[in-house]
Amino acid sequence: MTELSPSANVGDIASTLPGAAEIFRQNGISFCCGGKLSLAEAAAGQGLDVAPLLDALRALEAGAARTAPEETLPLIDHILTRYHATHRTELDWLIPLAEKVEMVHGDHDEAPLGLAEALVALRDELESHMAKEEQVLFPMMRQGGHPMIRHPIGAMRHEHDTTTDLLRGIEHATHGLALPEGACRSWTALYTGLEKFTGDVVAHIHLENTVLFPRFEIAA
Template sequence: MSFTHVSFLDQSLGQIATTIAGATAVFHQYKLDFCCGGQHSLREALAAKELDATPILSALQQLQQQEGEITDWRSKPVKELIEHILQRFHQRHRLQLPEVIRLARRVEHVHANDPNCPTGLTQHLEDMYQELESHMVKEEQILFPMLAGGIYPTGPISVMEEEHLQHGDALETLDKLTDNITLPAGACNTWTALYLALQELKEDLMQHILLENQILFVQPKASAQDDDRQMCCGSCQ
């Protein structure tokens, strides 16, 4: 569904929260009740709190348009790919996980007696956040600077690849806890927003791992092999 700024104002908070990934974080920031007050339009909610619509509309528009054209990262310099990973995935994960943890905690608290409640999801997401944060810090402080400098450290790369497998296992557990991120009938806005955000997190993390395993971690090695061949050919002449 495509929204303009005008139609955003005319949509209910609940509809926006359940159709635009990340919208709940914006609403939480401005204390807009998209759950119990989800039937109110954004225009009504902003008027009730006397809030300036401009920054909220801009944030929602950015969320809607954040996916651009697909880039062939194999043709880009290593430093450019690293910067993309830092901005597109590392920064986003650090925004995504606190929000999904907050939503999961709310769902588990309110719907504890519902047989469909994803019991244990909050703790699992907190564990994922801790493990992913440790992983990203090691990349930022150790591996990425080496790759940017043209060094291909097989040891640290092997460690990161092994941790990627662990992240994949964590996503499988997430699927089990949420019935493959499938909403039960009659789910509230918070539950719906949680599963939308989880789907985005899952897709982002999978794309993040793909870029590193299939492109970033092999590109410096390929360049080094090309340099070795050039040196060999030069010495044989």
């Protein structure tokens, strides 16, 4: 998790803190094309005071894991049902919808060109990642851990970074999920679904990186 401060990178915050992306959107801050800026620089660019932004982000950070079960085994079950199953279900309709919008509106200046391809790449990465958790890591955790568990956890953390990079590609292809004026219902539904989906992926990564994994890394 990126440490929250005025010098923190906007793109890193958006891709690691659940809900941060929406706060940035509400304040007109780009975290795809302008994601290399510090929070202070991005706020200044919009004529904003950085302090209220930091307060809002810190409030998100404090509440990020509150909806998840506290005990480890129920937490694993929660990740499987709330995130693994949900990601699969949503990608099944987001990808064909992205293909439709690209095909119908490909000549529009703000068309999300390359979005379907980016979603397919993300689906493939997530499917491989989630299968490893389901078949290897989570069974080890259910048995109480293992002296070597830090190795698969390290691999999962590395793959989380890859997923984060793919999320940035989706943000870029959709111009920050900014709908053009007069967007059709399909385009609107696509971006509404993507906002929820990408937020879920960030929350999923955050929950594992900051809550679940450390419990076993300390014991290993």
